[in-house]
Amino acid sequence: MRKKESIIWLLFPIIWLFWFFCMSGYIGNMEGTNFFQHGMMYFDNFIDKPGGWSDYAEHFLLQFYQWRWLGALIQTLILVGIFIFTRGIIAKIGIGKNRMIFSSLPFLMTLALQTNLQPIEGQIVEIFFLYLLMWSYLQVKHSVIRYSIATILSPIVFLILGGVGTIALYLSISVYELFKNKGVTRIIFIVLWLLIVAAQPFVWYEYIYISNMEDMYMSLAIKKYIFGIVYGYMFILLCISWANKKFEITKNLLIVESLGILIIFGTILFCVPNYKIESFFKMDQAAIKADWDEVIELAEKLEHPSREELCLTNLALASKRELGDRLFEFNSQMGVAGLYLPREIEYKNSVLEGEFYYRMYIPNEAIHMSLQAAIDSPQGMDFRTLRRLIEINIQKGNTIVADKYLTILENATNYSNWCEDRRAELANPSIVNSLLPVEMDFFIGSRPFISDMARVFDSGANIEMTQEYVLCYLLLNKDLNRFYSFFDTFYKPVGGRIPKIYQEALLYNMLFTKKTLKNNYNIDPEINKRFLEYNASMSVTSKSALGGNKQQIEESMKAFDDTLWYYLNFATLPKVSARGQIIMQ
Amino acid sequence: MRIIFFSLLLILVYGCGSRPKNVTQFNQYPKISPDYINITIPVNIAPLNFKVVDAEEVEVEFMQNDVSLLVCRGGGKIDIPLNKWQGLLEKVNGLVVDVKVTALIDGEWKGYRPFIINVVADSIDPYVAYRLIEPGYELGKRLGLFQRELSTFNETSFVDPKLTSGSCVNCHAFCNYSPKKFMFHSRWDNAGTIIVEPGNARKVNTKTNKVISAGAYRMWHPSGRYIAFSQNKTHQAFHASSDKLVEVYDLESGLMIYDVKNNKVLTDSRFKQKNSWQTFPAWSPDGKYLYFCQAKPQHMPMDYKELKYQLHRVAFDEESGQLSDSIESVDILQDSSKSISFPTISPDGQYLLYTVAESGTFPIWHKDADLGMIDLSSGESIDLSNANSESSDSYHAWSSNGRWITFTSRRLNDMYTTLHFAYFDENGNIHKSFILPQQDPDFYTYFLKSYNIPEFINGRIELSPYELDKIIKSEAQNAI
Structure with missing residues (x-):
């Protein structure tokens, strides 16, 4: 039996490797969206909250996810723990010899939850504690002591497991006692437990913890039904045990069982994880580190980037001063909406807008959006936002509030190195500050986006990036007249070279728009040649049998889909609302 | 055994802290x-x-x-x-x-x-009520109204953020410092004004077709029958790099009086005009005058620096609920280039406390905002330098005996507002202010919310957060 089960141990290193290599975005995101503080002031938020102790434990652990290997290890060790406790439980309740599949299912289901849902509010840790508590209960041999402990500790269990977990645990131990033991005492205790479990949320609701009743009791079971399976699993095991089903172990059954586990495991790793979200998280993590090459590399792998991914890609291109060269290499079907996010107050939006304004060196909007992100985070602050607030406030010279935020971050567990570097910056007044100066202030944040960018450009801050955003916006909006005016009057080439897309616009002007420009511009022969090819191809295609069918012409011109000419001819602009939402694709 | 004894002794000595030597x-x-x-x-x-x-x-x-x-x-x-x-x-x-x-x-x-x-010996009211809000200045998520017992560290919510998530609660006001008769607004989700009287708590909608908006800034008439409200069309603009982060301004504003007894909004065309903006109503303690701030409209937000509110008052007849014909200007500033907000009059009617800033109607985000006070009988200014700071000192309230003021200030870090108290002695001197005491002296370092709109109350609000939550989520009665 032991030998047979040892096969399962081989799965855990694979799980660690899976988290480390395939889910690094999740791990980084979990750390960034987490918040933790030492001391009673922070623990006060959890001390009397049903399930709050698991939340607290989870927030503590998530701090360590800043090291990817450790985050992957903690994710794995939680599953190891669940496996060990399940095995112990199964041994105690006498399921029989076919333990392997039964002892594996809980951790496999938890793995599925870990990879598909973002573990929030301590739910995964709650599952771990559920199995730990059940296992611990079964270790106490003397029945009256066992009953008494379970009764006395029921409020603690409620604080650890919350409403659903407590119900699952006490129902399970009631079933266990009912079918596995004898005597009237157990009936008395079972009745008592059922009363406690039923009354506890009401007592808490009335006297201890102000909350909506549904949050106190049933929300997990209703909203995340899959948790119900995990929580109800022990109940199922006990029923099996009660039915006393024992299968004869044969070689074939062993093979079938092992194969079954491997199939479930493989399915979980390949089908369950939300790889689309993981890809976004990876890109987001790279953007935080200003690793623009990584952002672009990830964008190149995306077939249908989301608006958020497209905005990050364009930010990466603008930061590398490549937006004017590569704008149309990525999905341009969103038109101008791919350059910025709508003015929606929601965590992801606020965080990404904060990133955008930070990279554009506009301090107050970066602070504004970071504060909005903090408000929308589960605890009213998260490490990612806190770090960003520290950085901006140091750069802006708001030393007192920067010091406050630094002290808060230092009160967590693992951030001393990062904080030391920021303290050094805080103490050094000669720090390079490229933010928009106070005296250049203007009002910002009202849409349309182009008006904001024009004001940023007028202020003289971060000219190189801003002019890219203005020019690309005008091209994406097919507003060629304003493009030529702006370009001819204000544009300052970076490194003396005009980006590809702008050259394409200039060529287009020569042939079609024919607007008189004040300056002369050199066009690369390669672009000239491609323009001739494009026109020749267009002319042939239009005259051919495809003439009347725009869709087929578009298809046949695909070779030029990274050019402005193609975009001008074939792209349909989505309607964007005043606040930046896409109304119609 | 001996080891255990000495270990315990060591812990005891260490736990008590050593006595100073040399x-x-x-x-x-x-x-x-x-x-x-x-x-x-x-x-x-x-x-x-x-x-x-x-x-x-x-x-x-x-x-x-x-x-x-x-x-x-x-x-x-x-x-x-x-x-x-x-x-x-x-x-x-x-x-x-x-x-x-x-x-x-x-x-x-x-x-x-x-x-x-x-x-x-001049005691302070036993409770202060306030709102706790994250300083995001656009959308809050965990806004709640709290009461703090001033003689202890006990703080309890009466509008709990865990219940009202999605609603913005603000502008709580108490009638004659009573914890049994008060009001507050709920915005966004479950919008309306909640009015609590003994045995009668309800939600009303004060937006009628005669007014610009539902009631905003507010003050109970001492009789308890009326509440004076401002009506404001409020907007926000965000500074890109200034020391100020946000500019909150009106594009239209006026005043109205809500008759609590008859659920009726009383309007007067003089207080809803295109060529003047009025806001911040405040009753004199005898209820015979309504003070308010008035400004000449500006092109906002571009000309926000030109927006200057000055103090005015108008007589009020409690019987008829009518405001008198003549509006008087109350000159309290020698420097007319400044802007006044939040006027409040001491319970004895002798002193007027206000906030003064370079411009605008929302001094909470203006670093230059300070408290000001005049003696209404002599017109003399009172020196408040003991209370003011380099940062924004803004919203304030009088204690019921008129010997204490409470106010909010951003003096700790320019970002999070905290609550302060100052003694105002019988000779008309303000003493050095102090921050709301907390059990842990490091509390304000780690706390990530702002204290907002402090109001003294003479007892504990007994209505439970659940009862108030039911009222917030109930259907609002439309005012006539």
């Missing part, structure tokens, strides 16, 4: 946080726990006429037991206490010049 005396005040040096406090305030900056250990001795009354020790900060503190305040009621601080810093015991705490 103390070097310094003729300067200790650097303590919060700053309670030379302040005036009411006899019924919570313990003034503080820490000595950079100290490893600290001993604090409270003395009166060289007689030691209380000694507290701690590792860098003190946590004064509530009963001992209350005993101390009883003994020194109306007297001055000397506070002698000795601190172990860098391995050396340092003795500092004793500072004083002036304990006055």
Whole structure:
């Protein structure tokens, strides 16, 4: 039996490797969206909250996810723990010899939850504690002591497991006692437990913890039904045990069982994880580190980037001063909406807008959006936002509030190195500050986006990036007249070279728009040649049998889909609302 | 056994903190946080726990006429037991206490010049109500209304953020400091004005077709029958790089009076005009005058620096609910280039407290905002430099006996507002203000919310958060 089960141990290193290599975005995101503080002031938020102790434990652990290997290890060790406790439980309740599949299912289901849902509010840790508590209960041999402990500790269990977990645990131990033991005492205790479990949320609701009743009791079971399976699993095991089903172990059954586990495991790793979200998280993590090459590399792998991914890609291109060269290499079907996010107050939006304004060196909007992100985070602050607030406030010279935020971050567990570097910056007044100066202030944040960018450009801050955003916006909006005016009057080439897309616009002007420009511009022969090819191809295609069918012409011109000419001819602009939402694709 | 005994002894000795030895005396005040040096406090305030900056250990001795009354020790900060503190305040009621601080810093015991705490018999109202809000200035998520017992550290919510998530609750106001008769607004989800009277709590919608908006800034008439409201079309604009982060302004505003008894909105065309913006209504304590701020409209937000509100008043007839014909200007500023907001009059009707800033209607985000006060009988300005700071000092309220003021300030870090109290003595002098005491002296360092709209109340609000939540989520009665 032991030998047979040892096969399962081989799965855990694979799980660690899976988290480390395939889910690094999740791990980084979990750390960034987490918040933790030492001391009673922070623990006060959890001390009397049903399930709050698991939340607290989870927030503590998530701090360590800043090291990817450790985050992957903690994710794995939680599953190891669940496996060990399940095995112990199964041994105690006498399921029989076919333990392997039964002892594996809980951790496999938890793995599925870990990879598909973002573990929030301590739910995964709650599952771990559920199995730990059940296992611990079964270790106490003397029945009256066992009953008494379970009764006395029921409020603690409620604080650890919350409403659903407590119900699952006490129902399970009631079933266990009912079918596995004898005597009237157990009936008395079972009745008592059922009363406690039923009354506890009401007592808490009335006297201890102000909350909506549904949050106190049933929300997990209703909203995340899959948790119900995990929580109800022990109940199922006990029923099996009660039915006393024992299968004869044969070689074939062993093979079938092992194969079954491997199939479930493989399915979980390949089908369950939300790889689309993981890809976004990876890109987001790279953007935080200003690793623009990584952002672009990830964008190149995306077939249908989301608006958020497209905005990050364009930010990466603008930061590398490549937006004017590569704008149309990525999905341009969103038109101008791919350059910025709508003015929606929601965590992801606020965080990404904060990133955008930070990279554009506009301090107050970066602070504004970071504060909005903090408000929308589960605890009213998260490490990612806190770090960003520290950085901006140091750069802006708001030393007192920067010091406050630094002290808060230092009160967590693992951030001393990062904080030391920021303290050094805080103490050094000669720090390079490229933010928009106070005296250049203007009002910002009202849409349309182009008006904001024009004001940023007028202020003289971060000219190189801003002019890219203005020019690309005008091209994406097919507003060629304003493009030529702006370009001819204000544009300052970076490194003396005009980006590809702008050259394409200039060529287009020569042939079609024919607007008189004040300056002369050199066009690369390669672009000239491609323009001739494009026109020749267009002319042939239009005259051919495809003439009347725009869709087929578009298809046949695909070779030029990274050019402005193609975009001008074939792209349909989505309607964007005043606040930046896409109304119609 | 012996090892256990000595270990326990060691823990006990260490836990109590060691007594100062070889103390070097310094003729300067200790650097303590919060700053309670030379302040005036009411006899019924919570313990003034503080820490000595950079100290490893600290001993604090409270003395009166060289007689030691209380000694507290701690590792860098003190946590004064509530009963001992209350005993101390009883003994020194109306007297001055000397506070002698000795601190172990860098391995050396340092003795500092004793500072004083002036304990006055004029007590402060037992509770203060306020809103706690994250300083995001666009959308809040965990906004709640709280009451704090001022003689202890007990804080409880009466509108709980866990229940009202998605609603913005604001502008709580109490009729004659009563915890049984009050109002507040709920915005966004479940919009309406909640009015609580003994045995009758309800939600009303004060937006009628005669007004610009539902009631906003508010004050109860002393009779309890009326509430004066402003009606505002409020907008926000965000500064890109200035020290100010946000500009909140009106594009239209006026005044209205809500008749609580008849659920009726009383309007007057003079207080809803295109060529003047009025806001911040405040009754005189006898209820015969309504004070308010008025400004000439500007092109907003571009000309926000030109927007200057000045104080006016109009007589009010309680019987008819009518405002008189003549509107008087109340000149309280020598410098007319400034803007006034939040006028409030002392319970004895003699003093007017207000906020003054360079411009605008929302001084909370203006670093230049300060408190101002005039004696209404003589027109003389009162020096409030003991209360004001370099940062924004803005919203304020009088205690029911007129001897205390509470106000919000961003003085700690320019970002998070905190609550402060200052004594206003019978000779018309304001004393050095102090921050709302907290059990942990480091509380404000780690706290990530702002205190908003402090209002004194003369007792505890007994209505439970659940009951108020039901009212918030109920259907609003439309005012006539």
